[in-house]
Amino acid sequence: MMNEVDEKKLWFDKKLQMFLETPEDLSWARSMVIYTPSIGGKRFRPVLMLTLGEDLGVDKESLIWPAMAVEILHAASLIHDDLPAIDDDDYRRGKLSCHKVFGEGKAIVVGDILFFKAFEALVPLTREFPGLNTLFVEAALNLGYGELSDIDFESREVTLDEILKMYERKTGALLGFCLSAPGELAGLEHIEVEKLKKCGQELGIAYQIYDDVKDVVGSFEELGKTPGKDEKQGKKTIPSIIGIDEAMKMGDEIFERVMKTLGEEFSAWKTVNFLRSMRPTLKKK
């Protein structure tokens, strides 16, 4: 029998496929636009949003829109991330990255199109929930600034705080939206929505730290991409500054703080269980 997480994932995938249609005369473009969003892996972000939606009593037919917006924006940012001029990664989630299949020029523009599709996904809710749009714009901008910081940091010395702030933007911004959007749709007070956003941003920092650790200790099969790239590229990561053990400890502390807030302040127990079940298990080689 399918579990709840798989059900959500399947339902989301079907909606996403439908939404990513291209205009009739551009059927040749469809395979390009859908390529990266389709090799979707776990659909962590949409499932997270739908789960929190259940905790907060939000209809999934409303939540599908911000969930698609997040997943599409995420996919677009991965396409640009993988380009030779940025992370130069030939693989993504175990498959060839977008520019390896369609060429760099098209990959850049397909990323752009997907950014716009992400904003299009929010259009059906704009009239009723204009605040959702504001939250999304903020998240997208922070994602961009995080990405730019990441590149900039490769060529200069940075402090631990700078890296943490970069993580909060690069990974935390979208997760902040994942948690704040269901709050906004549930009609929570502004201060509560902001608290949920903060939870997501912290979660992003924790995951990014786990990711750094995985890049050191993981294999290609586990990662679906080439391991050990951070060090080779001279990326500044938390483990590179405070060591793997301290980094793991920091990640765990942040993670537990978020679980406490989600559970005790929002009674979002389904979400807590989901996040615990998806927590990466990391072992040193």
Added chain:
Amino acid sequence: MMNEVDEKKLWFDKKLQMFLETPEDLSWARSMVIYTPSIGGKRFRPVLMLTLGEDLGVDKESLIWPAMAVEILHAASLIHDDLPAIDDDDYRRGKLSCHKVFGEGKAIVVGDILFFKAFEALVPLTREFPGLNTLFVEAALNLGYGELSDIDFESREVTLDEILKMYERKTGALLGFCLSAPGELAGLEHIEVEKLKKCGQELGIAYQIYDDVKDVVGSFEELGKTPGKDEKQGKKTIPSIIGIDEAMKMGDEIFERVMKTLGEEFSAWKTVNFLRSMRPTLKKK
């Protein structure tokens, strides 16, 4: 004495500089984000919007938001356009293009950030004019599809109609927004707003044809970029299919049709005068 066009340009430039601030801890990023939008040239699109706004009786303090959105989106698309993987142009408006100054990786991400800033510019009007957001999303998507078509066409045969449709998207989509946004803010009927959008799209086709012709007959000084690139890159253009004279005739016919609609149906005489005054003069070498 400053004329009305220069006044609008100057007023717009000042507002844009203020809007393109970066978060406090990212002051180093400001020069990157502002670089391409600052070498703004004529500010044709914003001035066009402000002029039509006067014709339709729309407050310029409202119009500044969609005007910034358009100009920023346009600048972002130019940054990506100039990249080696797409048009490979080292110069833009007579200055080094973004990637020549900051490197390719940063140029890609700065383009992304500017796309998001464009959407941010509409946030102040979202509650009162949610339809504006819808028009902008549609324009951005068409811009992206036009760009993708442009790249795709380089490697295959295309028909005249395909090129015209590509121009309607690549250049016409944003101009469609330039004319429809003031209509939307003026509270015109949906059908009237759509008619203005159509005028802008046609204007885009005309300008793109003029641009093609300029690329054949122009000099670096006139263009602010390297001429003769289209042919060298195997770009399919209207002159390359029907010849320069026929292309000019087609451009002129479309242009005059738009002038007629704007004048007779919308009494947008200031706009008609402005567009006539800005019309490119093209001479064969």
